[in-house]
Amino acid sequence: MKQLLIIGFVWPEPKSSAAGSRMMQLIFSFLHQDYQMTFATATAKTDNAFDLESIGVTVKAIELNSSSFDTFVKELHPDIVLFDRFLAEEQFGWRVAEQCPNALRILDTEDLHCLRRGRHQALKEGKEFDNSYLYNDTAKREIASIYRCDLSLIISEVEMNLLTNTFKIDASLLYYLPFLLDEIQEGTLRSLPTFRERQHFVSIGNFLHEPNYNMVLHLKTAIWPLIRKQLPKAELQVYGAYPSQKVFQLHNEKEGFLIKGVAPEVDEVMQSAKVCLVPLQFGAGLKGKLIDAMLNGTPCVMSPIAAEGMFGQLPPNGFITGTPQEFADQAVCLYNDKLFWEQSQEQGFECLRKRFMKSQFEMPLMNRVEELLKTLPLHRQQNFIGSMLLHHSMQSTKFMSKWIEAKNA
Template identity: 60%
Template sequence: MNKTLLIIGFVWPEPKSSAAGSRMMHLINLFQSKNYDITFATACAKSDNAFDLKSIGVKTEGITLNNASFDAFIKEVNPDVVLFDRFMIEEQFGWRVAQQCPNAVRLLDTEDLHCLRKGRKQALDEQSVFDTNYLYNEIAKREIASIYRCDLSIIISEVEIDILIHQFKVNEHLLYYLPFLLNTISLKEQKALPNFKQREHFITVGNFLHEPNIDGVKYLKDAIWPRIRKKLPTAEMHVYGAYESQKGTALIDESQGFFIKGFVDDINLAMQQHRVCLVPLRYGAGLKGKLVDAMLNGIPCVTTSIGAEGMYGNLEPNGFIEDDPINFANKAIELYTNKIFWTGKQKHGVDVVNLRFDKQLFVADFLQRLELLQKGLVAHRKSNFTGSMLMHHTMQSTKFMSRWIEAKNKVQI
């Protein structure tokens, strides 16, 4: 009999719109490789860009916040494993899962450390150099509590593992490093990619609902692109991303070759038509899907230290890492005009994908870790007294707040 996984999603996965959507599909594929029966449930409305989960055999369910109907639903599913998509979902549903299915393993996929992203944003707003003091914000208190309440948290970046262990003193047996899970790029696929002369223009990609992306595009237009355009007057900057907003369209400047292209159905085709990818992120966390897309499609990049974080390990990057806008622009020009540099950096990208993100490096080990966790769940939870304590207090506070909201809603109806 197959084991059962319940995923409680923050949103419906949109792999064509965001790295978070791709990440969720990687996790679904991972569990399907072990023949798990999977149900995906979320309280979020489904968008036109949502992936059709039913087409790959995943059951779907709409659920309601602060409603006892979830209790009946999860009892019926009776999952062996529950995966919370980000800490906010664990806050909402974790206590219900613990109460109704106490023997289910509770996994948390952090996506990225939200407290790290928030701290970096605060430092940027204050025009200050980010240091560890910015980590200790209100989001951190909620996020770390959620990590403790779960049996295992999946962390996408080695840098964030290090922060959790050394800054927040989280026991490493509660954490598991699981980055993007990719297929390797074969030699045949490498040879099939368009070459330097077959490509033109610059590209950047980012969901416009994600504030770091909007900030990055503004920074690109104001501080970097004018310098590139001055040296390369016929080059164009093409900005792709789902949920294009007024903030985005206001940045269009055709006279300077700066175009907002919006959502693209096939990001691989778009990437392969361009020569250089620019990723000028000034804050954020996690791994950057746009850099992965670039490496998969053979397009070298210029990014910042924020963009590069956790991506390359000890390997050479598929381009350059520059935080100064003048140096950033100069390296972009160099990549765009120097075929030898360009070709070498493209090869580095292949190495990064094949040596750092090959799914075969991680899947079997993760599934073994999960199996051992299931077998030793009682002992594991005893060793995590802090988590048990936090769950106790959560069930006394969040539980009754949720039921108060539920009762209030019934009165209003």
């Protein structure tokens, strides 16, 4: 039985974030292939963390800047090590390479952090995003991490194109793997609340993620007043894990702008709403909130950033638009027009069926992993930049870590 070690940047919280859902999809995919699995992380376990031991995954607390990890990983002797985001690879990649040189190293990027950071900076400066914002210090670290790994999982086709065409990374180091969803049962779709049975608007997102707070602030100041002017009795119900005081300060019952905090059940929240609003101003990757909306038959009005990589050549489950006035007008149209609402709902179901079914992606991924396990020495020979970066750049991380360990002793 093959041994897989996942080094988590955080504990997976599938009910709180898209990243948590993504990690659980990967875990279940490898479990279905009878991998023996260990999840190790240096972060404290949260109340919202998934109970991994309940599905047969061994959990292990590890320390940063400690040789205890070296002992642990050498004894475990995994066939595969999967890093959750490049930050985990920076901390532990050199240790894995030293102690388990024959282990296949896989990076799950979740999304491109450098893209999100560059867009955020452009937004703060009030300028159009271009490559001068993309080539930031985070990009240097993130792209180096991709090169040091044997394979990187990329969640968005847009980011695949960016990595191959802009950063010129060889396609053999990258693997497109979107969200992995179970087949949608027709009976489930037929049982969803109808247009007449729903009311109000919804927006949702983990508030620890800066783009989500920015989105809610943009809704509050620029978009919701325009919607409310046309629909004076409508409400916007805003849900999300880890809301801070500055989030709750946006709550205003007179304006129908309601901060609800953590969603008890995302499906219930989405099914009760008529329209989901997703005016993200910056970000990267795929948006789990759009997946949740489509699964529950809730049409969306979204920004181009929110829709990026989601629909391919298919029509969206609603409207994609940028300016506040257009966004508000389209939201009101979708809210009032039963025919267009139902058409948008069906387009969402079609997108899920054609682009995110686990059955399309799971076995090809496993076949790629098996192929790499058999041809790893040759694969690494063809990635000289990766071996060079592992030799040079990781030495600074290595010796800084050893210095911190000695200092803490």
